[in-house]
Amino acid sequence: DVKVTQSSRYLVKRTGEKVFLECVQDMDHENMFWYRQDPGLGLRLIYFSYDVKMKEKGDIPEGYSVSREKKERFSLILESASTNQTSMYLCASMPGHNSGANVLTFGAGSRLTVL
Amino acid sequence: AQKVTQAQTEISVVEKEDVTLDCVYETRDTTYYLFWYKQPPSGELVFLIRRNSFDEQNEISGRYSWNFQKSTSSFNFTITASQVVDSAVYFCALSEANYGQNFVFGPGTRLSVLP
Numbered sequence: 001d002v003k004v005t006q007s008s009r010y011l012v013k014r015t016g017e018k019v020f021l022e023c024v025q026d027m028d029h030e031n032m033f034w035y036r037q038d039p040g041l042g043l044r045l046i047y048f049s050y051d052v053k054m055k056e057k058g059d060i061p062e063g064y065s066v067s068r069e070k071k072e073r074f075s076l077i078l079e080s081a082s083t084n085q086t087s088m089y090l091c092a093s094m095p096g097h098n099s100g101a102n103v104l105t106f107g108a109g110s111r112l113t114v115l
Numbered sequence: 116a117q118k119v120t121q122a123q124t125e126i127s128v129v130e131k132e133d134v135t136l137d138c139v140y141e142t143r144d145t146t147y148y149l150f151w152y153k154q155p156p157s158g159e160l161v162f163l164i165r166r167n168s169f170d171e172q173n174e175i176s177g178r179y180s181w182n183f184q185k186s187t188s189s190f191n192f193t194i195t196a197s198q199v200v201d202s203a204v205y206f207c208a209l210s211e212a213n214y215g216q217n218f219v220f221g222p223g224t225r226l227s228v229l230p
Binding site: 009031033035040041042043044045048050088090092094102103104105106107108109111 | 119124148150152157158159160161162165206208210216217218220221222223
């Protein structure tokens, strides 16, 4: 069964801590995404990557950075966590353009609480 | 700018009732894709359907059906004879054509199906 796996389902961090959220996909997808989900706001794109070492800012990149050193892994980094980054974080992947299938496959999410 | 509106924040129905989830979208593109995703309590968004803007045929899949009307910019989702397992948050989404990587999600509708 194909999967997008997020390493941590629940995290509790303190303000100012550096936070790493890891995402791994086993579908050989070119594209990977990080979304943030908040009640009433739906999903908002933080960053996406269309290839190894390539990244593009989404709608709300401030306070976040990403790393994609390998095709299957896309990491979201909070350099200095703040309370307003308490949220559900969703990773997703999607095949490359040649597949013609622009359908996102999501992980189960990582719920981050910053105290 | 693209926008997706799901006016119903929460809906509660009793098992076996039919329920329709509304989705209204805005886009200047003439070609685009529309999607529905289901997010059960486990957290992982599950793909339900993708519809190309050129294809206005309604679709039925078991108890699920979708009504796409370009004239009203709507892509509504109906569950017939609802079941408790249908309880979830449902998201409508829009993406640009030509294999767009830019997805715009609605705020979601939380459906509770009571036994």
